[in-house]
């Protein structure tokens with residue numbers, strides 16, 4: 001009895017202390033898209049302890065009045081390469097002069113992505129992502145929540161057992177997921193690289209150690225193998241068959257076609273990449289050709305009932321902070337329903353990361369990750385370019401109506 005009373009007193013004391021450090025923030029909403037497909041009207045979000053506690057329309061004097069804007073959950077990009085950047089000479093830089101320099105660029109990329117409304121990114125991924133994840137996780141520097149694969153399974157010489165070993169090591173090192181290259185780059189034709197046994201070993205072991213597996217894959221047979229192997233998500237998928245799309249829908253495999261930013265960004269920034277590795281004339285021609293193919297693919301994918309088309313961009317150097325362009329393209333060129341597009345970049349993306357009980361929806365109990373945009377994205381999807389307000393985990397990190405967002409020179 002006494003012990004219970006003590007415990008209760010301790011709980012009360014801790015709550016009082018937390019409340020003292022973390023005052024209640026109230027946010028007036030005129031219109032909000034809650035991330036799960038619903039529209040909220042004329043209410044106030046009550047934020048305490050970094051979370052949305054409740055919705056209370058009766059509150060009269062909010063801390064922030066966002067009633068002239070449209071409020072959404074913080075955006076989520078499930079496919080970025082947050083460390084990729086142009087170097088001091090303005091060219092794509094694969095090797096930095098120091099790890100410190102590499103980390104500074106990574107942190108800047110993450111920051112501009114946050115300012116563009118992305119409160120969570122999945123980077124697939126380099127070891128240095130882990131340092132950025134830890135730095136932002138300490139909570140001082142404003143940055144997006146980072147999930148990272150820390151590395152990639154690409155080496156075709158590895159035996160299935162060696163692949164399993166590598167995955168166990170990545171798990172030990174703190175990877176949030178496993179990234180696998182089952183196909184080569186589109187610049188080299190996108191042919192299958194890992195064999196079926198290697199793909200099965202990779203996705204099978206990822207599942208066995210409790211990690212999700214994201215596979216970079218292009219060809220129809222490759223994709224069938226990946227889906228049957230239980231891989232969590234397929235990225236790109238340019239040459240997937242309709243049968244492959246239906247199998248993904250049936251098995252609940254997430255599909256992240258990167259159709260509106262990555263190839264376009266490479267072409268816009270061609271001089272900064274040209275002459276490095278497979279960024280040659282042939283490579284650029286292949287990317288140019290892939291753009292209409294990807295658009296046709298996306299339209300085919302939209303027609304497949306139950307297919308979970310999730311938002312991801314494959315953001316590389318030049319694309320950080322412009323991630324929302326993929327969403328605009330999917331709606332304007334691809335014909336995706338704007339509300340479905342918003343769901344794909346919020347609650348569905350959260351579900352694909354297995355974080356649906358923490359982020360992706362404006363609902364009590366979830367993290368107070370939210371943004372406000374100028375305009376209504378359902379009527380005009382380009383509103384997602386105009387992010388005026390960003391809160392991450394209950395902390396306002398941007399409140400700058402009409403201010404110029406920081407951008408990477410590109």
Ligand SMILES: [Zn+2]
Nearest residue numbers: 079081124314
């Ligand atoms: Zn990628």
